[in-house]
Amino acid sequence: MDDLKSIIAVNISELRRKNGITQLELAERLNYSDKAVSKWERGESCPDVATLKQIADLFSVTVDYLLQVEHTLEKAAHREYTGKQKRNRLLITAISCVLVWLIATFIFVNIDLWTSGLHGHWLTFVYAVPVTMIVLLVFNSIWGRPRWNFVIVSVLMWSFLTAFCLTMLPLNLWLLFLVGIPGQIIIILWAGIRK
Numbered sequence: 001m002d003d004l005k006s007i008i009a010v011n012i013s014e015l016r017r018k019n020g021i022t023q024l025e026l027a028e029r030l031n032y033s034d035k036a037v038s039k040w041e042r043g044e045s046c047p048d049v050a051t052l053k054q055i056a057d058l059f060s061v062t063v064d065y066l067l068q069v070e071h072t073l074e075k076a077a078h079r080e081y082t083g084k085q086k087r088n089r090l091l092i093t094a095i096s097c098v099l100v101w102l103i104a105t106f107i108f109v110n111i112d113l114w115t116s117g118l119h120g121h122w123l124t125f126v127y128a129v130p131v132t133m134i135v136l137l138v139f140n141s142i143w144g145r146p147r148w149n150f151v152i153v154s155v156l157m158w159s160f161l162t163a164f165c166l167t168m169l170p171l172n173l174w175l176l177f178l179v180g181i182p183g184q185i186i187i188i189l190w191a192g193i194r195k
Helices: 002-018 023-030 034-041 049-057 063-067 072-115 123-143 148-168 176-190
Strands: none
Touching: 002 023, 002 034, 002 049, 002 063, 023 034, 063 123, 072 123, 123 148, 148 176
16 A cells, blocks of 8 residues: 555656646645645555546546556656647637737727727727736636636736726726725735635
8 A cells, every 4th residue: 555655646746746736736726735735745645536536637647647657658648738738728818818909909990980089999908908807817717826816816906996997087086096905905815715
């Protein structure tokens, strides 16, 4: 059993490092503490079968992969697969964000062409910032690192407040930014919550 624990420990540690994930991030994705992941990687304990399946699915390998000492062909295929997968996810996220700006540009041009007397149509680009943050938040929640969600939510909140104040420009709404201060404190405290 000790041999199996050490094999699993090496494989989990190797997969985690190759995918650029910290022990804390792996723990969060599996709803465990980082201490549990550390024990697994030191071979002091072993995850249960359901957790082994979760780990295998997370790293796109089989449970057998986690139990085997040698898997040279599988390693090469896995490295290639995860590299392509990361690149594709990054490209999909980038394309989605650029699509937001393409739509904003389309709206801006149409407003400019069809309504010559309307001022403030440049605000379409200002509102594109919070919409971009929403797109980033969605993709980061699915594929990315959960820790970045707090930064994205902060930018989303401040960019939305800015866009709203600029929309109501003749009015003096700078006090709305005071709402952002407790909002930012809530986001910081939320970032401190551990699973």
